[in-house]
Amino acid sequence: xxxxxxxxxxxxxKEKMAHKLQLQGDGAGETRVVVGMATCGIAAGARPxxxxxxxxxxxxKLTNVSVTQTGCIGICRLEPIVEILEDGKKTTYVKMDxxxxxxxxxxxxxxxxxxEEFTIGAAEKxx
Amino acid sequence: MVTSLNETKFYAKQQRVALRNCGVINxxxxxxxxxxxxxxxxxxxxxxxxxxxxxxxxxxxxxxxRGGAGFPTGFKWSLSAKTKADVKYxxxxxxxxxxxxxxxxxxxxxxxxxxxxxxxxxxxxIGACHGFIYVRAEYPIAVHRLQIAIGQAKEYGLLxxxxxxxxxxxxxxxxxxxxxxxxxxxxxxxxSIEGKRGEPRPRPPFPSEKGIFGIPTMNNNVETYANxxxxxxxxxxxxxxxxxETARGTKVFALGGKINNTGLLEIPMGTTLREIVExxxxxxxxxxxFKAAQMGGPSGGCVPAALIDTxxxxxxxxxxxxxxxxxxLIVMDEDNCMVDIAKFFLEFTVDESxxxxxxxxxxxxxxxxxxxxxxxxxxxxxxxxxxxQLCLHIKSNSLCGLGQTAPNPVLSTLxxxxxxxxxHITEGRCPAGVCKDLLTFVIDKDKCxxxxxxxxxxxxxxxxxxxxxAQGHKLPSYEIKTDKCIKCGACMANCxxxxxxxx
Amino acid sequence: xxxxxxxxxxxTKEQEEKLLALIESLKDKKxxxxxxxxxxxxxxxxxxxxxxxxxxxxMNVPMADLYGVATFYAxxxxxPKGEYQIAVCLGTACYVKGSANxxxxxxxxxxxxxxxxxxxxxxxxDATRCIGACGLAPVMTINDDVYGRLTPDQVPGILExxxx
Numbered sequence: 001x002x003x004x005x006x007x008x009x010x011x012x013x014k015e016k017m018a019h020k021l022q023l024q025g026d027g028a029g030e031t032r033v034v035v036g037m038a039t040c041g042i043a044a045g046a047r048p049x050x051x052x053x054x055x056x057x058x059x060x061k062l063t064n065v066s067v068t069q070t071g072c073i074g075i076c077r078l079e080p081i082v083e084i085l086e087d088g089k090k091t092t093y094v095k096m097d098x099x100x101x102x103x104x105x106x107x108x109x110x111x112x113x114x115x116e117e118f119t120i121g122a123a124e125k126x127x
Numbered sequence: 128m129v130t131s132l133n134e135t136k137f138y139a140k141q142q143r144v145a146l147r148n149c150g151v152i153n154x155x156x157x158x159x160x161x162x163x164x165x166x167x168x169x170x171x172x173x174x175x176x177x178x179x180x181x182x183x184x185x186x187x188x189x190x191x192x193r194g195g196a197g198f199p200t201g202f203k204w205s206l207s208a209k210t211k212a213d214v215k216y217x218x219x220x221x222x223x224x225x226x227x228x229x230x231x232x233x234x235x236x237x238x239x240x241x242x243x244x245x246x247x248x249x250x251x252x253i254g255a256c257h258g259f260i261y262v263r264a265e266y267p268i269a270v271h272r273l274q275i276a277i278g279q280a281k282e283y284g285l286l287x288x289x290x291x292x293x294x295x296x297x298x299x300x301x302x303x304x305x306x307x308x309x310x311x312x313x314x315x316x317x318x319s320i321e322g323k324r325g326e327p328r329p330r331p332p333f334p335s336e337k338g339i340f341g342i343p344t345m346n347n348n349v350e351t352y353a354n355x356x357x358x359x360x361x362x363x364x365x366x367x368x369x370x371x372e373t374a375r376g377t378k379v380f381a382l383g384g385k386i387n388n389t390g391l392l393e394i395p396m397g398t399t400l401r402e403i404v405e406x407x408x409x410x411x412x413x414x415x416x417f418k419a420a421q422m423g424g425p426s427g428g429c430v431p432a433a434l435i436d437t438x439x440x441x442x443x444x445x446x447x448x449x450x451x452x453x454x455x456l457i458v459m460d461e462d463n464c465m466v467d468i469a470k471f472f473l474e475f476t477v478d479e480s481x482x483x484x485x486x487x488x489x490x491x492x493x494x495x496x497x498x499x500x501x502x503x504x505x506x507x508x509x510x511x512x513x514x515x516q517l518c519l520h521i522k523s524n525s526l527c528g529l530g531q532t533a534p535n536p537v538l539s540t541l542x543x544x545x546x547x548x549x550x551h552i553t554e555g556r557c558p559a560g561v562c563k564d565l566l567t568f569v570i571d572k573d574k575c576x577x578x579x580x581x582x583x584x585x586x587x588x589x590x591x592x593x594x595x596x597a598q599g600h601k602l603p604s605y606e607i608k609t610d611k612c613i614k615c616g617a618c619m620a621n622c623x624x625x626x627x628x629x630x
Numbered sequence: 631x632x633x634x635x636x637x638x639x640x641x642t643k644e645q646e647e648k649l650l651a652l653i654e655s656l657k658d659k660k661x662x663x664x665x666x667x668x669x670x671x672x673x674x675x676x677x678x679x680x681x682x683x684x685x686x687x688x689m690n691v692p693m694a695d696l697y698g699v700a701t702f703y704a705x706x707x708x709x710p711k712g713e714y715q716i717a718v719c720l721g722t723a724c725y726v727k728g729s730a731n732x733x734x735x736x737x738x739x740x741x742x743x744x745x746x747x748x749x750x751x752x753x754x755x756d757a758t759r760c761i762g763a764c765g766l767a768p769v770m771t772i773n774d775d776v777y778g779r780l781t782p783d784q785v786p787g788i789l790e791x792x793x794x
Contacts (some may be wrong), residue, residue, distance in 0.1 A: 003284030005292045007170050010161055017162030021152070036150060038236040039229075039268050068159075071237015073150035075137055075390040083132070083150075092132040114130055121129030264668070264705055302661075303668060322663030323695075324702040340660055481702075574634030586723045586767040615723040615764035 020066060030064040031086040032058075033108065036079060038072035044079035045097065052098035053082065056105035065109055078123055082109055092120040137388050140407055142369065144377045145193075145353035149237030150209040154272050160240040166285055168359035169244050172251055172309035173291045185355065187363035189375030194220055194311075194348030196451045196528070197374075197441040207253040207335045215255035217246050217340050218346040220316055221262040221269070222307040225424030226475060228455035230379040231349035233391050235262070235269035238353065239276035239589040243299060245352035247286065250297045253345055258299040261316050264306065273301055275626040304387060308479035312527045313346045315481065326483040327527035348453070350379055370396030374451075376438035384421075384457035385411050397438040400430055404458060410550065415460040419543070423452025425472045425479075426532030428539025429465070448539040465544040466551055466560035470498040474538040480529065487530030489499060490521035494534060501548060501561045504566040511587040513550055515541060563614045566629045568607050570618075577602025581618035582628060587611050590618060638749060639680040648673050649681065653688050662701060663691060667706060676710040712747045712754030714792045719769045721760025728781070729768035733757060736770075737781040739789055753792070 004010060035050040043125070045065060046069075073081045073092050078094035082101060091114055093104055100118055109111045116122055143149075143350055152159040161164070172181050181615025207215065218244060219449050223231040235242065246258045262270050277299050280286040288296045299471070302320050310325040319325035319341045338344020354376060367375045374396035374464045383389050387409035394403065400420055404410065419429040422439075428449040430437055437443050444450050445565045459468065473495045482488045497514040500506040518534035525531045541548060550556050557565040570581070572595050582590040582605055589611035596603050604626075607618065619627040656662040666689065670681050682696045700706040704724045718724075718733040733744065736755055740748050747754040763769045765779025770788075775787055 004166070004180050005284065007167070007174070010167055011169060013161045014157050014164075015215075021159060021162050033152075034150070037267070038233055042268070068153040070152060071154050072150040072233040072391055073132065073386060074141075074146070074392060077389045081132075090131045090133060092130065094316065105514075116128055116130065116417075119128065119130040120132055120135060124129070124135065126592070302664070304703075305664060305668065305706060307702060319664065320661055322699070328704075360646040421677055428773050488747035584765045586727045613722050613726060615767075617723070617767075621765060 011098045014034050029079045031068055031084065033065060033105075033109070034070040034083050034085070035067070036071070036073040036083075037069035039082065040072065040076045043075045044076075046080040047080065048098045049080045049101045052101040053105055055110065056102045060105065062105075062109055075120075078120065088101040093118045094123045101116050131411050135393070137390070137407055137409065140394060140398065140402060140625065141392050142377050142395050143352050143393050144189060144357050144369075144380050144456045145234060145241075146237070146365075146391070147234055147357070148241065149391075152238070154237055154239055154303035155275050156597075157240060157283060157285075159277070160238070164360060165240055165245055165356070166357035169247050169285065170252075170291050172248055172359060173293045173295055176206060178254065181248060181359070184359060184363050188358045188366040189363075189370075190351065190354055190358060190366065191374065191441065192348055192408045193350035193354075193378065195423065195450070197451065200347065201347065201349055203335070203347070204249065204252050206333075207255075207343060210253075210335055210343045210391060212343045214257070214342050215250075215253055216342055216344040217253065217255045217258040218261040218317070218320075218339065218344050219246055219258070219268075219349060219352055220311065220313060220346055221260055221349045222311040222316060223263065223349070223453065224311045224479075225265075225453055225455045227381060227383050227451050227457050228424060229381045230391065230454045232266050232269050232351050233381075234349050234379075235266070236272055236394050240271045240280065241353045241356055242273075242349055243276050243280050243286070243357035246299060247290070247297045249347065249352070250354055251295055255345070256296050256298070256471040257298065259302055259320055260299065260341065261302050261304060261310070263304040265304075268581045270301060270303065270314065275299070277301065283428070304431075307481070308475075309481040309527070309529050312398070312529055315527065317344060324481075327529075328479045329526060338373050349452070368573070371438065371440045373442050378439070378451060378454060380454045380456045382408055382456050382458070385415065385460040385463070386458040387412050394439075396440045397443075399434045399436050399438050403439065403456070404435065411458065411460050415462065417596075418459045418461050418463060419465070421457040421459065421468060421536070422455070423532075424455045424534070425475050426450065426528065426530060426535055427455075428535045429459075429468070429543065430545040433543075448535070448542050451534070462559055462561070464557050464559035465540040465547050466498065466502055466557075468558075468563045469500060469536045469540045470495070473498055474531070476529065476533040480533075484524075484526035484530060486524040487526070487533060490525070491530070491533050492619075494521065494537060495519060498537070501551045502557070502562040504551060506552050508552055509551065511541075562627055566608055566614050568612060568614060568616070568619060570604065570606055570625060571628065572604040572606065573597045575626055576600050576624055576626075577604055577606065578624075580621050581607075581625070584617045584621040586615060586617060587613055601618045640751070641674060641678070641680060645673050646684070648690065652703045653685070661734045663689070663696075665666040667696070669698065671706060675706045678708070678710075709745065709746050710751055710754070712752055714753050714772050715756065716753055717756045717758045717761075717771045719759075719761050719763070719767070719771075720757045721764070721767075723760070723764035723791065724768040727767040728769075732768050732770060732780050732785060736789070739786060753789075 006085045037046050081098045082096050084091045104115050107115050137227045182204045190200040191197045221231050304310050309326045310319045312327050315325045315327040320339050330414050334344045377395050379394050381395045417432050419431045423430045430449050477495050480487045520540050521534050550558050589608045590605050593606050686693045740753050744757050768780050770777045
């Protein structure tokens with residue numbers, strides 16, 4: 001890696017990463033799956049969830065999908081949390097476990113159907 | 128159907144500055160941080176601004192310390208900048224120890240580069256070349272991610288020598304705490320970094336003159352730092368436009384206790400407690416009534432239901448005897464006993480008092496004895512007055528913040544819930560039904576079917592059979608001989624017929 | 631913390647080399663004591679006298695200072711934890727049902743005090759606050775196993791199961 005010496009260097013990285021982070025919100029980038037992996041998320045079982053997502057993405061040979069960990073999403077009560085960003089739209093899946101996560105990959109990522117029963121709205125209605 | 132977190136009520140009133148990258152980027156990838164304007168603020172100050180410009184910007188923004196005391200950050204930076212010395216240090220206090228608080232942990236776990244970048248900016252502003260981050264050892268994931276972040280920043284040339292091709296050099300290292308709450312106090316923290324017992328020391332000399340190893344040191348809290356890059360990039364006016372006249376910007380809170388949405392939230396200063404509890408927090412569960420919120424942990428106080436419309440900012444809360452503190456916010460309902468809560472925090476400070484100064488070491492212990500006397504029904508009203516006096520003595524005579532604030536949970540509960548203290552003393556009754564010594568367990572003789580399960584489970588054999596047979600039952604009921612009862616609750620837990628209650 | 635640990639020190643050559651390398655690597659750092667002690671505890675599992683003596687010698691820090699630091703911070707322990715960690719509840723319910731007699735029996739059999747560890751490193755003994763199992767009083771736990779409604783004469787049989 002070349003060391004960063006100027007604003008232009010920063011800008012270059014920014015441009016390279018922009019589509020990955022879905023910063024433009026124009027739907028041009030790849031689909032981004034993030035799993036909340038702060039202490040609370042990990043304690044609630046986020047590690048196996050992240051693994052299940054990655055395994056399923058590999059198994060389905062999905063391309064243009066990136067899976068990554070992130071910090072605290074904020075709502076501890078509903079951990080583990082998986083969020084999917086695509087076309088500038090975000091879907092929040094809550095109280096995940098490996099089976100549910102695999103189903104989300106299959107239906108949402110492979111089949112392009114939101115699994116409503118696992119979303120934050122469904123969880124809140126239930127309570 | 129709501130399918131995204133951003134559409135929920137929990138999220139709607141929040142405004143994320145310190146947490147802007149938490150839950151968005153991968154904290155272990157510096158390029159994701161850069162993609163979200165990371166290190167642009169450092170680039171800007173190093174290549175375009177003088178150190179004075181930086182301090183002016185931070186001062187104009189109105190940012191105040193987020194660790195608890197609320198000292199104006201710009202002023203602190205200007206004091207350190209004025210100190211004449213060849214070597215200076217910057218330091219980050221990440222020894223977050225209040226029970227129930229996890230704001231700093233979340234920032235370090237979710238966005239460690241923001242702290243690294245801000246410390247470099249601070250170092251440039253005051254003329255320092257080396258930094259320390261003191262993190263509790265109980266936060267292994269935060270430590271791990273910080274170390275990754277520092278490693279990556281070095282690799283990319285954002286820490287080290289000639290950063291952004293300038294003459295500015297800055298290096299950063301992580302130091303671990305070892306399980307002592309007092310090390311969150313800044314002079315104790317510095318003593319601990321030196322490898323000694325983490326005891327506080329008197330000020331002056333202030334750390335800005337004599338800090339770690341006697342070298343001028345500027346110390347800020349994690350969340351304070353996390354705000355800095357955004358202030359530089361978006362301007363002092365932008366930051367000052369949020370919050371209130373005396374408390375600009377936002378504050379992160381860890382919301383816990385008797386509340387539906389336990390979690391981490393960031394709101395503009397001046398948001399009322401009602402908005403936090405009812406809108407963001409989703410209210411108190413099980414249809415119970417909100418009784419009070421405890422803010423600021425063992426140094427803080429409580430805000431009673433009657434003052435729920437108080438705006439949450441430094442001055443408003445101090446005025447009513449509570450504090451913003453580091454950001455722990457515990458909600459309590461009618462089932463919580465306020466004397467018991469005060470006792471909980473006092474037990475904590477007694478355990479954690481370092482023992483260096485007498486008012487704190489002995490005073491907090493005596494204070495706890497008064498509380499124990501009250502919760503066991505042995506106190507007098509005179510004790511209540513004496514206890515209040517003792518509180519004021521401890522506050523005014525302790526060496527450091529730990530002792531000076533230790534009586535706050537007692538003083539504030541006394542102020543708003545004196546009647547509860549009095550009920551313990553004069554009526555021998557705990558209104559919330561918490562304090563064991565004042566409880567009585569009773570068996571409803573008409574509900575008791577006489578199975579004897581309670582008697583078999585009683586550890587002190589104080590439940591006996593009576594002669595009374597209730598209508599419709601075949602066996603005589605039982606009763607609790609209260610003189611020997613230790614109130615463990617085993618009988619109630621084992622009664623399948625709901626015949627036992629506590630009063 | 632007052633009683634000096636009587637468990638024979640069983641440090642290995644590798645552990646010592648690791649510690650010496652650690653001290654060497656931190657030598658030029660300012661205020662290296664805490665990182666060295668944290669590293670030493672990671673290597674040995676606790677801070678035995680021999681290890682503190684070695685640190686004292688190599689770093690030229692008085693033993694008294696090391697002892698002061700080790701006893702100030704909750705993270706450091708001068709006594710190893712046993713392979714089996716015994717905890718006897720001294721909460722009110724257990725106490726009135728005679729848990730003090732149970733703890734005395736354990737002390738007598740294992741010849742250790744509360745907070746101590748047996749010479750072979752197999753058992754350590756702690757007294758705990760109420761663990762919320764008052765219906766089972768008096769209660770003792772050994773690692774994750776819970777033993778309730780104990781009498782002192784049951785103790786030898788229980789401990790025997792772990793001695794094998």
